[in-house]
Amino acid sequence: MTTEEKIFEAAFKVFQKKGFTGARMQEIADEAEINKAMLHYFFRSKERLFEAxxxxxxxxxxxxxxxxxxxxxxxxxxxxxxxxxxxxxxxxxxxxxxxxxxxxxxxxxxxxxxxxxxxxxxxxxxxxxxxxxxxxxxxxxxxxxxxxxxxxxxxxxxxxxxxxxxxxxxxxxxxxxxxxxxxxxxxxxxxxxxxxx
Amino acid sequence: MTTEEKIFEAAFKVFQKKGFTGARMQEIADEAEINKAMLHYFFRSKERLFEAxxxxxxxxxxxxxxxxxxxxxxxxxxxxxxxxxxxxxxxxxxxxxxxxxxxxxxxxxxxxxxxxxxxxxxxxxxxxxxxxxxxxxxxxxxxxxxxxxxxxxxxxxxxxxxxxxxxxxxxxxxxxxxxxxxxxxxxxxxxxxxxxx
DNA sequence: TTTAGGTTTAACCATTTGGTTAACAAAAAT
DNA sequence: ATTTTTGTTAACCAAATGGTTAAACCTAAA
Known part of the structure; x- marks a missing residue:
């Protein structure tokens, strides 16, 4: 599984559970077991990641x-x-x-x-x-x-x-x-x- | 209307619209047209206000x-x-x-x-x-x-x-x-x- | 009139949060 | 083999956020 996929899956999980405002970028990174900076590298912002x-x-x-x-x-x-x-x-x-x-x-x-x-x-x-x-x-x-x-x-x-x-x-x-x-x-x-x- | 009631009404409105995580104490204060410190004076914390x-x-x-x-x-x-x-x-x-x-x-x-x-x-x-x-x-x-x-x-x-x-x-x-x-x-x-x- | 009580405010604080940066590693392209 | 691009990390940053404080401000009772 690529890093991008890992992020997406983790984000899916966290957003679903906490909602947009309740979700934390760090939590998504932890869930995906990658560095938080990667979230922005692949998806630019919380909004974009959420939208995806x-x-x-x-x-x-x-x-x-x-x-x-x-x-x-x-x-x-x-x-x-x-x-x-x-x-x-x-x-x-x-x-x-x-x-x-x-x-x-x-x-x-x-x-x-x-x-x-x-x-x-x-x-x-x-x-x-x-x-x-x-x-x-x-x-x-x-x-x-x-x-x-x-x-x-x-x-x-x-x-x-x-x-x-x-x-x-x-x-x-x-x-x-x-x-x-x-x-x-x-x-x-x-x-x-x-x-x- | 007492300050406490103003706060409660404003909180009701804001929480309902934004949810717990999405709501901001400052926004509630603005909506109630009072100082933010009053929220804590009457309700101690965001959690307590929300619970009420x-x-x-x-x-x-x-x-x-x-x-x-x-x-x-x-x-x-x-x-x-x-x-x-x-x-x-x-x-x-x-x-x-x-x-x-x-x-x-x-x-x-x-x-x-x-x-x-x-x-x-x-x-x-x-x-x-x-x-x-x-x-x-x-x-x-x-x-x-x-x-x-x-x-x-x-x-x-x-x-x-x-x-x-x-x-x-x-x-x-x-x-x-x-x-x-x-x-x-x-x-x-x-x-x-x-x-x- | 004083004083004691609750009420209100502005300024402040520590932490959290989304986001950035610069250095580094690995892979691809030349 | 060397350069260039892509991926990865740790450290850092500014803004936002919930919460606190200490002083000022009423106001009603003494």
Whole structure:
């Protein structure tokens, strides 16, 4: 592994855990087991290093979402695939959603930046699809944006609010993972039950 | 308004916007229009000031949740009341959910601390109620914790991930508020549709 | 009117933090 | 073989940051 890769991995880890303002360059250097000056040699500044990490994190999630939402399958099929594959993926990076949401909130100017990215999630197609399936009488009439929000909320929230959720319903890490595993099918079942005619 | 109150309000504002690590004592002092030394005079340290703010924020939400979840009404009634009153309340403090979730994630030791608080949300009763309504055949069989997570996710997520949501579905602040207004009844309708027999 | 109490301020301090520099080593190019 | 480029390190720096202090300033009771 090259030094640059070591730095990137370490930065990914530290930023994810502490956030941008909470992370320390020295801590990243220690984690990567290299001299702090190397961080600046390869990435110039904390901001740039963070941006590299953030965009990479975002880039991991977005294409997957788009791939499913912009395919040509039926709505029910898309919802099933999305919940299943999103949860599977995120279980490998359980802190990614909260990291992205947090830094997005603390840094709203990022939104503008990433909205220009071609990899950004674009809900246009699936929103139209929902409308048309309603007109065709395949599902109950429902505001398309609400339905989309429902799917996202139910899938992403438990990870984004992980610590709180574990604390309130009082479960261990393993139980949390089991719950998420169960949730892969639970979510699509719930949603489909709610909107099917 | 006393100086202490001015400080508290300013701290509430700044911490909520920047998080613990991102907030600066000087910025809080400026916001409160007082001398920085006063912060330490009244609150001793950044940690203590933050804790006061955080616990107050949490204390605003928790009793409300408990009040509804631990009442003696039917499940459907509770769900309706919860989504409606939670969203109404949070629309007045739109950054409270993300603040609590974020600091909880960055500071997992807080969990231990607030779990000892008598005001903490306790889902025991409503979880039992769900079980019993299933046994009585009033609703479809469903893992109680999943149902609880569903309600929370759909209600809290849009606020917690506000910036991201606005960016992705491309809506203004006003449209967001309209969407949340609509959501007050949408959520309970969806959930009840999904679980009613 | 004095005085004792809390309140407020400006100046100061030690530490932390992101970032730089200059010397040095290793590899690549000539 | 020598020069040039790239990678690496330790020491250093200025600015920012949380926190302190000692004196000044009220103000209400004695």
């Amino acid at each position: 990490v953030f965009m990479n994190a975002f880039g991991k999630l977005a294409p997957q979402i788009n791939g499913i939402f912009n395919s040509d399958e039926a709505l029910f099929e898309k919802i099933k695939k999305f919940t299943d594959s999103y949860i599977s993926f995120v279980m490998e990076y359980p802190f990614l959603p909260q990291f992205i949401i947090q830094e997005m909130n603390n840094n709203p100017e990022f939104v503008t930046k990433f909205l220009k990215d071609e990899k950004r999630p674009d809900p246009t197609k699936i929103l139209k699809q929902i409308e048309s399936e309603i007109e065709l009488g395949l599902i109950k009439p429902i505001p398309p944006k609400q339905l989309l929000l429902d799917v996202f909320s139910m899938t992403v929230f438990p990870f984004a609010a992980q610590t709180l959720v574990k604390g309130i319903i009082n479960i261990s890490d393993e139980e949390f993972f089991q719950l998420m595993e169960e949730r892969k099918i639970h979510i699509s079942e719930q949603i489909i039950n709610a909107i099917k005619k | 703010v955080f616990m107050n924020a949490f204390g605003k939400l928790a009793p409300q949740i408990n009040g509804i979840f631990n009442s003696d009404e039917a499940l459907f009634e509770k769900i309706k009341k919860f989504t409606d009153s939670y969203i109404s309340f949070v629309m007045e403090y739109p950054f409270l959910p993300q603040f609590i979730i974020q600091e909880m994630n960055n500071n997992p030791e807080f969990v231990t601390k607030f779990l000892k608080d008598e005001k903490r949300p306790d889902p025991t009763k409503i979880l039992k109620q769900i079980e019993s309504e299933i046994e009585l055949g009033l609703i479809k069989p469903i893992p109680p914790k999943q149902l609880l997570l569903d309600v929370f996710s759909m209600t809290v997520f849009p606020f917690a991930a506000q910036t991201l949501v606005k960016g992705i579905i491309n809506i203004s602040d006003e449209e967001f508020f309209q969407l949340m207004e609509e959501r007050k009844i949408h959520i309970s309708e969806q959930i009840i549709n999904a679980i009613k027999k």
